[in-house]
Amino acid sequence: MTRKLSVAERLASTEKDALLDDISKHSEWDRFLVEQAVLHFGESRIDWSCNDIRDLLPDLGPGLLGAVINSLRTAGVIAHTGLMVPSTQANTHGHRIAVWVLTPKGLAIAAKRRAARADQQRRAA
Numbered sequence: 001m002t003r004k005l006s007v008a009e010r011l012a013s014t015e016k017d018a019l020l021d022d023i024s025k026h027s028e029w030d031r032f033l034v035e036q037a038v039l040h041f042g043e044s045r046i047d048w049s050c051n052d053i054r055d056l057l058p059d060l061g062p063g064l065l066g067a068v069i070n071s072l073r074t075a076g077v078i079a080h081t082g083l084m085v086p087s088t089q090a091n092t093h094g095h096r097i098a099v100w101v102l103t104p105k106g107l108a109i110a111a112k113r114r115a116a117r118a119d120q121q122r123r124a125a
């Protein structure tokens with residue numbers, strides 16, 4: 001026997017579905033920008049949080065940054081350090097967010113992209 005959802009549960013589910021639909025409509029370019037920021041910070045710092053990269057990015061709308069971060073974690077590109085810091089975003093009221101590091105896989109991807117960029121600049125010169 002399946003349990004019927006309450007009105008509040010149905011509304012929450014509808015809101016979540018709408019947010020996920022909005023996130024999926026973002027362009028590959030938006031995702032690429034977040035990935036580049038993650039690879040840059042991961043390569044140049046021991047650890048980092050979304051506080052560090054959020055100011056570098058254009059307004060991506062709600063949820064996209066977290067969705068891309070989760071995708072990178074699932075792909076094994078970044079890993080949670082176990083540390084948390086308060087969010088600096090005003091509308092979050094300082095809730096705790098994760099501190100991340102690049103995994104060996106992430107470091108290899110960052111190094112490969114850096115080498116390709118340097119090679120491209122040499123050819124252009």
